[in-house]
Amino acid sequence: MSALTREETQALIQEVLEVYPEKARKDREKHLAVNDQSIEQSKKCITSNRKSLPGVMTIRGCAYAGSKGVVWGPIKDMIHISHGPVGCGQYSRAGRRNYYVGTTGVNAFGTMNFTSDFQEKDIVFGGDKKLAKLIGEIEQLFPLHKGISVQSECPIGLIGDDIEAVSKKTAKEIGKPVIPVRCEGFRGVSQSLGHHIANDAIRDWVLGNRDEKAFESTPYDVTIIGDYNIGGDAWATRTILEDMGLRVIAQWSGDGTLAEMENTPKAKLNLLHCYRSMNYISRHMEEKYGIPYMEYNFFGPTKIEASIREIASFFDDSIKAKAEAVIAKYKPMMQAVIDKYKPRLEGKRVMLYVGGLRPRHVIGAYEDLGMEVVGTGYEFGHNDDYDRTIKEMGNATLLYDDVTGLEFEEFVKRVKPDLVGSGIKEKFIFQKMGIPFRQMHSWDYSGPYHSYDGFAIFARDMDMTLNNPCWSKLTAPWLKEEQVAEKAAA
Amino acid sequence: MANIMIRRDSKGSYQFYLPKRDLEDTIVSMEFDTPEKWGGEIKLNNGGAYYIEPQVAPARLPYSVRAKRLDAAE
Numbered sequence: 001m002s003a004l005t006r007e008e009t010q011a012l013i014q015e016v017l018e019v020y021p022e023k024a025r026k027d028r029e030k031h032l033a034v035n036d037q038s039i040e041q042s043k044k045c046i047t048s049n050r051k052s053l054p055g056v057m058t059i060r061g062c063a064y065a066g067s068k069g070v071v072w073g074p075i076k077d078m079i080h081i082s083h084g085p086v087g088c089g090q091y092s093r094a095g096r097r098n099y100y101v102g103t104t105g106v107n108a109f110g111t112m113n114f115t116s117d118f119q120e121k122d123i124v125f126g127g128d129k130k131l132a133k134l135i136g137e138i139e140q141l142f143p144l145h146k147g148i149s150v151q152s153e154c155p156i157g158l159i160g161d162d163i164e165a166v167s168k169k170t171a172k173e174i175g176k177p178v179i180p181v182r183c184e185g186f187r188g189v190s191q192s193l194g195h196h197i198a199n200d201a202i203r204d205w206v207l208g209n210r211d212e213k214a215f216e217s218t219p220y221d222v223t224i225i226g227d228y229n230i231g232g233d234a235w236a237t238r239t240i241l242e243d244m245g246l247r248v249i250a251q252w253s254g255d256g257t258l259a260e261m262e263n264t265p266k267a268k269l270n271l272l273h274c275y276r277s278m279n280y281i282s283r284h285m286e287e288k289y290g291i292p293y294m295e296y297n298f299f300g301p302t303k304i305e306a307s308i309r310e311i312a313s314f315f316d317d318s319i320k321a322k323a324e325a326v327i328a329k330y331k332p333m334m335q336a337v338i339d340k341y342k343p344r345l346e347g348k349r350v351m352l353y354v355g356g357l358r359p360r361h362v363i364g365a366y367e368d369l370g371m372e373v374v375g376t377g378y379e380f381g382h383n384d385d386y387d388r389t390i391k392e393m394g395n396a397t398l399l400y401d402d403v404t405g406l407e408f409e410e411f412v413k414r415v416k417p418d419l420v421g422s423g424i425k426e427k428f429i430f431q432k433m434g435i436p437f438r439q440m441h442s443w444d445y446s447g448p449y450h451s452y453d454g455f456a457i458f459a460r461d462m463d464m465t466l467n468n469p470c471w472s473k474l475t476a477p478w479l480k481e482e483q484v485a486e487k488a489a490a
Numbered sequence: 491m492a493n494i495m496i497r498r499d500s501k502g503s504y505q506f507y508l509p510k511r512d513l514e515d516t517i518v519s520m521e522f523d524t525p526e527k528w529g530g531e532i533k534l535n536n537g538g539a540y541y542i543e544p545q546v547a548p549a550r551l552p553y554s555v556r557a558k559r560l561d562a563a564e
Contacts, residue, residue: 043536049512196512283507287495287552384514 003349003374004415006396009034013398016410027053031401035393042386048401049382051189057405059353059425060379064088066194067183068151070277071202074098074228074253075261076108077146079138082115083131083163084153088185089115097442099232100255107144114138123155128166135170135178146258147177149201157184177258179205190380190402191355192276199280202261207285210262220246220315223267225282225293226274226357229254231447236454237273237298243329244312245322252278265289269314271296273450274357276378276385297357298450299458300365301334330452338368341459344467346370348418351411353403353426354440355379360389362421362440365449369459374415377403405429419466434474436465492559494540497552506534507552523547531560538562 004012013032017025030047039045052058061069064082069092072080082089094111102108116134118127135148148170150163163180171178181201183194222241227234234254241248249267250260264270265285270293272282282293294314296307305327312323348371352359359376366373375398378385386399393399398411405426412420412435420430421440430437438444438461446461448454475483495507496517504517515538521530522544529542539560548555 041536192512280509283495283497283509283552286497287554290550382512384512 003372004396006034006036009396009398012411012414015414016407019406024053024055028056028404028407031403032407033399035390035395035397035399037390037393037395039390040387042383042390045390046386046399046401048378048386049189049192049380050402052402053404058402059405059423060189060402061191061194062185063183063187063191063194063197064151064153064185065092066191066196066277066380067181067198067201068092068194069096070191070228071195071198071253072149072151072181074100074110075149075256075258076100076102076110077144077257077259078149079109079112079114079142079145079147080149080151081131081134081138082113082153083127083150084116084155085118086115088153089113095442096228097230097445097447098254099229099235105142109142109145118153118155123159126159126161127156128161128163131161131163131166132170135166135174139174139176145176147179149179149181151181152184154185157182157186177205177209192380192382195277196280199278199284202281203284206258206261207265207281211265215263215266217249217266217268218247219268220319221249221267222246222269222271222311223250223252223260223264224248225250225252225264225270225272226278227251227254227450228274231443231445231449233448233450233454236448236451239453240298240304240308240326240451241271241311243322243326244308245319246311246315252281265291267291269294269311271311273298275388276356276381297361297364298454299362300368300455301330301338301452302368303361303364304452304455334452334455337456337459341463342370344463345459347372348466349374349415350419350421351375351398351415351417352420352440353377353379353400353408353422355381358440360385360392362449363392365455365458366462368455369462371419371462374398374417375400375411377401409433419462434471436468436471438462438465491556492540493554494542494557495552495554504532506532506540529555532557 017029033045068080090113093113100108100110104111116130122130167178167180179201183197187193224234224237227237234251238248250264270282270291272293272295275295285291286293297303308323312320350366350371350373359378363373377400419436421438423441424439427437427439443449449458497505499505506515506517516535517532518535519533522528525547527544528547529544532540540557541560542555542557
């Protein structure tokens with residue numbers, strides 16, 4: 001099917017909206033748009049970061065997911081207590097595959113679930129005593145942890161527990177930082193506010209801890225901010241930066257430690273990958289410590305090259321020379337990957353619906369493989385995300401914010417992309433519809449996808465999914481015969 | 491009154507950021523922009539307008555300052 005024109009895309013949006021009651025239609029209309037590269041401001045075509053419509057199926061998370069699952073969870077040498085009933089922590093445990101080095105249960109705790117397991121009596125009488133006891137137990141059982149964060153679940157805010165007071169008291173007792181995070185799930189419209197709250201907690205409780213302490217710095221200290229090491233992403237990124245002659249002093253927060261975070265203000269440049277979840281802390285460090293931050297994109301060789309050059313432009317000529325050497329070193333390898341997979345993937349069309357940075361960042365990687373992204377959308381993006389997306393996307397492509405289950409299905413039915421990239425909740429719907437699907441939240445249990453090493457895996461995975469022989473076997477043989485017979489009869 | 495942060499973007503123009511609403515935008519005009527007198531009415535690209543008490547220009551950007559909303563865009 002050829003690409004839709006602007007009018008056709010607009011008509012498609014209207015058609016999909018028809019099933020809604022009038023009020024709902026009006027609301028949803030603002031979240032769906034046809035991309036127009038001439039628009040400077042996303043606000044003119046798309047509304048974002050608004051409360052989801054009651055009654056529709058949304059794919060968003062909550063503030064707790066944004067704080068514990070995204071920002072705090074990957075910090076490996078801290079223990080993150082899911083404070084409240086057991087479910088929130090257990091059902092989100094280790095699902096994001098934030099890889100780390102360490103011995104789980106001894107000096108790293110990434111895949112473990114710590115919870116205060118609230119019961120009825122804790123809701124009635126308050127859970128502060130339980131929290132204090134729990135922290136004491138943790139200290140006894142896991143003495144090598146470096147600190148504790150208390151991630152509040154909804155009931156904590158509702159019953160008004162004073163976790164700050166408990167944290168201050170117990171921090172003194174165990175002599176390690178205990179950080180209260182007020183990330184109750186009901187705050188905000190999506191996980192986005194959870195990121196903000198988590199960033200603010202880091203700012204208030206962690207960042208200044210080592211301001212007075214000496215640190216042996218070099219002029220080439222950088223940090224990786226907003227890389228959660230999904231399937232080893234941050235490691236792939238780190239090797240490139242180290243090849244450039246830079247010293248990575250902190251990883252936020254994939255495979256990161258508390259000490260690294262405390263030392264971040266000593267860096268010369270903050271490299272920001274996931275803008276949506278960590279721009280807050282980057283802005284703060286720019287103001288307080290004068291550390292500039294730079295958004296970079298390590299998906300696909302074209303964007304990686306541009307990002308490497310831009311990173312190098314912050315440093316002296318020796319780094320610039322090494323940057324060029326890195327680019328030259330990987331160029332033939334990347335060309336080999338493209339030569340192998342581009343003929344198998346060229347011209348294929350992709351629809352994306354993910355969160356954070358991916359709806360715009362991965363476009364370059366698909367384009368390097370000769371594929372085209374015909375629709376993209378953010379689960380919890382803000383206006384500034386869409387501002388950055390409009391330029392990346394082709395004209396007359398679809399943009400959808402906080403897309404509902406129905407809309408996404410209808411769009412896919414009509415646009416007929418060759419590949420859909422979205423989350424686990426959408427995966428099986430589309431696979432049953434016979435459309436190749438990649439789960440792009442945690443790289444469908446593969447990865448890394450960042451950086452040069454990741455691109456080779458990315459290309460292989462896309463090929464593996466798209467050109468899988470299973471897609472031609474979806475119709476049962478007896479049904480196929482019927483179809484042929486019907487055709488013959490007709 | 492709201493806390494805002496003003497920084498320079500890569501192109502050298504002023505960037506406005508309102509943390510409370512996660513609103514980031516370019517400043518198209520600032521009433522006073524000299525080292526001695528800085529601030530006044532600022533106009534945003536999205537059509538909004540804010541007022542900063544005129545003051546000595548900050549030694550370095552980004553700079554957080556209290557601002558009064560004159561005209562919000564939305």
